Amino acid sequence: MTLKCIIIDDEPLALGLMESYVxxxxxxHLAGKYGSAVVALNETNLQDxxxxxxxxxxxxxxxxxxSRLLPPDVRVVFTTAFDQYALEGFKANALDYxxxxxxxDEFLSAARKALEWFSLKRQAPDTKAGEKDFIxxxxxxxxxxxxxxxxxxxxxxxxxxxxxxESEPRPxxxxxxxxxxxxxxxxxxxxxxxxxxIVQMDKVRTMDKGQIVFxxxxxxxxxxxxxxxxxxxxxxxx
Numbered sequence: 001m002t003l004k005c006i007i008i009d010d011e012p013l014a015l016g017l018m019e020s021y022v023x024x025x026x027x028x029h030l031a032g033k034y035g036s037a038v039v040a041l042n043e044t045n046l047q048d049x050x051x052x053x054x055x056x057x058x059x060x061x062x063x064x065x066x067s068r069l070l071p072p073d074v075r076v077v078f079t080t081a082f083d084q085y086a087l088e089g090f091k092a093n094a095l096d097y098x099x100x101x102x103x104x105d106e107f108l109s110a111a112r113k114a115l116e117w118f119s120l121k122r123q124a125p126d127t128k129a130g131e132k133d134f135i136x137x138x139x140x141x142x143x144x145x146x147x148x149x150x151x152x153x154x155x156x157x158x159x160x161x162x163x164x165x166e167s168e169p170r171p172x173x174x175x176x177x178x179x180x181x182x183x184x185x186x187x188x189x190x191x192x193x194x195x196x197x198i199v200q201m202d203k204v205r206t207m208d209k210g211q212i213v214f215x216x217x218x219x220x221x222x223x224x225x226x227x228x229x230x231x232x233x234x235x236x237x238x
Contacts, residue, residue, distance in 0.1 A: 001119055003111075004048060006032040008040050008063070009055035009079065014100060018053050018079070021107045027115055037066040047071055051095075051114045056080040067094070075117060077110045096141070117143055135184055137163065137174040144172060151190075152214055154181055154198040164214070166203075193229055194222045201232055 005028050009015040015033055022030045031049060034040040038061050054076050056063035067076050081100040095117060096110035120136065120143075134147045146163060155162040155171070156178040162171035182192055193199050197219050199212055206213040211220055221229050 001115065001122070002027055002029050003050040003114060003118060004029050004031045005051040005053065006030070006034065006040060006044060006049055007053045008034045008037050008058070008066070009053075010035050010058045011055070014055065014079070014102075017102070018107070021102075021104055022053075024104075025108060025111055028111060037061040037063065041066065041069065046074055049074055050118060051075050051077065051111075053077050053079060057082065073121075075114050077114065095138075095143075113141075113143060120145060137161075137172065137176065139172050139174050144174075146172065148185070148189075148200075151200050152203050153200065153212075153219060154178075156196045188232060191225070191228065191232065193225050194220050195224075207233070 005022060007015060007018045007022065007030070009018065012035070015035060019030065019033055022028045028051075032040070032044055034043070037054075037058055041061070050073075052070070052074060054063045054067065056078055057080060063078060063080070067078075070076070076094045077096045077098060078094050079098045079100055079102060095113050098106055098110055117136065133149065134145050137144055137146060146165065150165045150167050152164045152166055154164070159175055159177075161174050161176050161178065161181055163174065164171045178192070178196070178198065182190070182198060185198065188201065190198055190200050193212060199219060203214075204212050208218070210226075211218040213219075
C-alpha cells in the first residue's frame, strides 16, 4: 500500500527536511509541498490525499484551523516547535504529534501509524452497505480496533470517553467527544440515554427505577431521552 501525502510548513528548512523523510519512506508518495495552508487549500484536491504532515503555527490559517476543513478520511500528523499544542492536536483527530526538530525515527513511527490505520480501514469487510461492525479509536498513542458487538456502554468525561467492553475488565480511554462517537455508531442499536452515556440497547438486561443496570453500575436516563428509550423498550415488551 502507498499513501499519498502532502507537507505544509511555512519554514523552508523544516519543509525540506520533511520532504527528504517522505522521499526515503517507501510507502509514502509525495503529492505536494506547501509553505502555506491557504495555498494548499486552493491548489490541492484534498479528497485525493491520504495523509498530511502539517505544521501548526502558520500565518493566515494555522494547522489546527486547516485540519477542521479536511475531508473525514484524511489523516493528519502535526509538527510544531511548541508542545503546548499536543492536546489541541489530538482533539483535532491527529494520528500523531511530532515536536521539532523531528528526527527520522520519529517521522517513520508516525508514518507507520498512518499506514496501519489505512491498512485496517481498507481491509475491513462491510457488514451492511456502508456499515462496519467495528470502529477504531486512539488510546494513548495506539490505534485500537473495537468490535461494536463488544461494547456495553460509553461514558463521556469532558474531553475523554470511556468505552466499556464485555471482554475487558477496564474501559478503553480515548480523546473524543460524545457527539463524534454518536455519529459513528448505528442507531437505534446505540442510543444516547444521558448527556454522559451512550448504551448498546441489546446489551441491556435490566431496567430498575428508570436506570439501566450493568452489574454494579447504574446508568441514569435523563428526561431528554426518556421518551425515546421508553419507545424502544415498548417494541419488545410483552
